Amino acid sequence: MSGKVYELAVSLRPFETEGEIKKLLSEGVPPDEMLDSLRKAMIEACEKYDKGEFSLPQLSAMIAVFHMGYEVLKDRVESPSKKGKILIGTLGSVHYIGKDIIKFMYVADGFDVHDLGENLLADSFIGGISELNPDLIAISIFLTNAMPELGKVVDYLEKNNLRKRTKIIIGGAQGNPRIAAKYKLDGWGHDPKTALKLANELVVAGGDRND
Amino acid sequence: MTEMTGSERALAYLKGERPDKMPIWHESVYLAWQYSGVPDLRQYVLDPEAIARGHINYAKKFNVDITGVNIDMWALYEVLGAEVDVRSHVVQPKIPAWRYRPDRSIYERFKKMGKPENYDPRNCKRAKALFKAWEIAAREIGDKVLLRQGILGPAASIGLVVGVPEIMRDIAVFPDLLDDLMETITGPMMDWTVDVAYKMVEAVNFTNFCMGFSVYDKGLIDDQTRNILAEIDLEYLKRVRDKIGWDIPITTHICSYAPDLDFIYEKFGQHINEMQFHSPGSTYPLQNAVNKFGDKIPLCAGIDHLGTLFAGGVNDVESMVKNSIEIGKKSKTFGLGPGCGLSYGTPEENLMTVTRTRDKYGTW
Numbered sequence: 001m002s003g004k005v006y007e008l009a010v011s012l013r014p015f016e017t018e019g020e021i022k023k024l025l026s027e028g029v030p031p032d033e034m035l036d037s038l039r040k041a042m043i044e045a046c047e048k049y050d051k052g053e054f055s056l057p058q059l060s061a062m063i064a065v066f067h068m069g070y071e072v073l074k075d076r077v078e079s080p081s082k083k084g085k086i087l088i089g090t091l092g093s094v095h096y097i098g099k100d101i102i103k104f105m106y107v108a109d110g111f112d113v114h115d116l117g118e119n120l121l122a123d124s125f126i127g128g129i130s131e132l133n134p135d136l137i138a139i140s141i142f143l144t145n146a147m148p149e150l151g152k153v154v155d156y157l158e159k160n161n162l163r164k165r166t167k168i169i170i171g172g173a174q175g176n177p178r179i180a181a182k183y184k185l186d187g188w189g190h191d192p193k194t195a196l197k198l199a200n201e202l203v204v205a206g207g208d209r210n211d
Numbered sequence: 212m213t214e215m216t217g218s219e220r221a222l223a224y225l226k227g228e229r230p231d232k233m234p235i236w237h238e239s240v241y242l243a244w245q246y247s248g249v250p251d252l253r254q255y256v257l258d259p260e261a262i263a264r265g266h267i268n269y270a271k272k273f274n275v276d277i278t279g280v281n282i283d284m285w286a287l288y289e290v291l292g293a294e295v296d297v298r299s300h301v302v303q304p305k306i307p308a309w310r311y312r313p314d315r316s317i318y319e320r321f322k323k324m325g326k327p328e329n330y331d332p333r334n335c336k337r338a339k340a341l342f343k344a345w346e347i348a349a350r351e352i353g354d355k356v357l358l359r360q361g362i363l364g365p366a367a368s369i370g371l372v373v374g375v376p377e378i379m380r381d382i383a384v385f386p387d388l389l390d391d392l393m394e395t396i397t398g399p400m401m402d403w404t405v406d407v408a409y410k411m412v413e414a415v416n417f418t419n420f421c422m423g424f425s426v427y428d429k430g431l432i433d434d435q436t437r438n439i440l441a442e443i444d445l446e447y448l449k450r451v452r453d454k455i456g457w458d459i460p461i462t463t464h465i466c467s468y469a470p471d472l473d474f475i476y477e478k479f480g481q482h483i484n485e486m487q488f489h490s491p492g493s494t495y496p497l498q499n500a501v502n503k504f505g506d507k508i509p510l511c512a513g514i515d516h517l518g519t520l521f522a523g524g525v526n527d528v529e530s531m532v533k534n535s536i537e538i539g540k541k542s543k544t545f546g547l548g549p550g551c552g553l554s555y556g557t558p559e560e561n562l563m564t565v566t567r568t569r570d571k572y573g574t575w
Contacts, residue, residue: 012384013384014313014384015313055432056379056430057379057380057382063311068311068312097376118303147522178518
C-alpha cells in the first residue's frame with residue numbers, strides 16, 4: 001500500500017507524497033509502514049548524492065518531502081527514541097542544508113533528534129545537553145569562528161564528567177580529522193552516509209572514540 | 212621600481228602586468244566592525260561613517276591593496292523583501308516559512324517588479340548607509356586601496372531573497388517553475404541587478420566591479436542547472452560591461468570548496484580580469500590553476516583563511532604565503548588572497564605576517 005509513498009517520495013514530489021500519506025492514513029494503513037517508505041527514499045537520495053546522481057537541490061527537495069510527510073506521521077508512529085537521543089545544530093554560522101540532511105537521515109533511521117538550529121554559540125549546546133542528556137552531539141561547523149565554541153562544548157562535557165557517556169561528532173566544511181583529533185572528538189562525517197554510520201556505531205553499538 | 216600605491220598595484224595586476232609587489236586582497240565584515248569604535252552591531256550597520264571608518268582602519272592596519280566595504284549579504288536585497296535579524300553581534304536571515312515547505316507564490320513578487328528605479332536599494336536604511344560608506348571610503352582611501360564591490364547576478368540575487376537552497380529545491384520540485392523564473396530573471400531581475408551594479412561602481416568611483424561565481428562549485432549544482440545559470444550570468448556580465456565600459460576591470464569572487472575554475476574560465480574568461488579562488492583549502496590546487504591559467508588571466512589565491520590564517524600560528528602563515536608566492540610567481544601576474552571574507556577572531560599577528568611575508572618575498 002505504501003509503495004506509492006515511496007515512489008512519490010523518490011520522485012521528489014512533496015505535495016503528492018503528503019496527500020498520499022493522508023489518504024492512506026484515512027484508509028487505515030499503519031503509519032510506521034509509511035515512515036519506512038520515507039526512510040527508504042531518504043537513504044536512497046543520500047546514496048544517489050554519494051554517487052553523483054543527485055546534487056544539493058535534489059537533496060533539499062528530499063528534505064522537503066521527508067519533512068512534510070513526517071509532520072503528518074510523527075504523532076502517529078511509535079516513539080522514535082529506540083535508537084538513542086541526538087542533539088544537532090550548526091555552530092557559528094547560518095548554514096543549514098548539511099545539518100538538515102543529517103538531521104533527517106537520523107530521524108529516518110529511528111533516532112530521537114533534537115535540532116537546536118543554526119548560528120549557535122556553545123551555550124546553546126550546553127543548555128541542550130543539560131536539558132536532554134543526549135547520547136550523541138552532532139555539530140555542523142562551516143566557519144572557523146565555530147572552533148573556539150566547539151572547544152567550550154567539549155570542555156563542558158569533560159568538566160561535568162559527561163564525556164564518556166556523550167559522544168560528539170562534527171561535520172560541515174570545517175569538519176576534518178585534524179579538528180576531530182585536536183578536540184578529541186569521536187569522529188567526523190564528511191557525507192550523510194558516514195554521519196549515519198558513525199551515529200549507529202557510537203550510539204547503538206557503543207563504539208569508542210577515535211583518540 | 213618606484214613603490215606603487217595599493218590601488219596602482221591592484222590595477223596593474225588586473226591588467227595582467229607584474230606590479231612592484233604581488234597585491235594582497237582581504238576583507239572582513241566583523242574585524243572591520245571591531246575597528247569602527249561602535250560596539251553594537253545594530254548601530255554600526257546603520258552608520259555610514261562608522262562602516263567606512265572601520266574598513267579604512269582595517270585597510271590601513273593590515274596594509275592591504277584590495278579590500279571590500281560590507282556589512283552583510285542581504286542589505287541590498289531588503290528592498291526586494293529579504294528579511295534579516297540584526298542582533299548585537301551578528302546579522303542573519305530570518306528563517307522563512309517556506310524553508311521546509313515549498314511555496315510557489317513567493318516568486319510572484321519578482322514578476323511584478325517593473326522598473327528598477329522603483330526598487331532602489333537605498334530606499335532601505337542599511338543599504339543607504341552602505342552606499343554612503345562606499346562613497347566615503349572611495350573618497351578617503353580610493354587612491355591608495357582598490358575597493359572591490361559587486362552584486363550577484365539576477366538568479367543568485369533572487370536566491371538571496373528567498374534562500375539559495377530553497378530556490379534550487381523549488382526548481383526540482385516544481386517542474387514548470389524554471390520557465391516562469393527565467394522570464395523574471397532575464398526580465399525585471401536582470402534590469403534591476405544591472406542597475407544596482409552600475410550604482411555600486413559609481414559609488415566606488417568607477418574603479419572595478421566584482422562578480423561572484425561561488426555557485427559554480429562542483430558539488431553544488433548539476434550540469435543542467437549550471438549551464439542555465441551560466442547563460443544568465445554571461446548575459447548579466449555583458450550588460451554590466453556595456454554599462455561600465457571595457458576600461459573598468461571586473462574582479463571576481465569564487466568562494467567555493469570545489470571551485471569549477473575550468474568551467475568559469477571557459478564561459479566567462481574573456482569578460483573578467485581575474486580569477487580569485489580558495490587555495491589552499493579547496494579542492495583546486497594553486498599549482499594546477501597556475502599551470503592551466505597562469506599565462507591567461509591574473510589569479511588571486513594562496514591564503515587559506517580557515518585552517519591556517521585563523522587556526523595556525525605565525526610560522527604556519529609565513530610558510531603558506533612563501534609557498535604560494537613561489538607557485539604564483541610562475542604566472543604572468545599573481546595576487547595573494549583568501550577564499551572568502553575573514554572570520555572574527557582571526558589573529559592580527561597572522562594578518563600582519565601575510566603582509567610582512569609578501570613584502571619580503573612577493574616580488575618577481
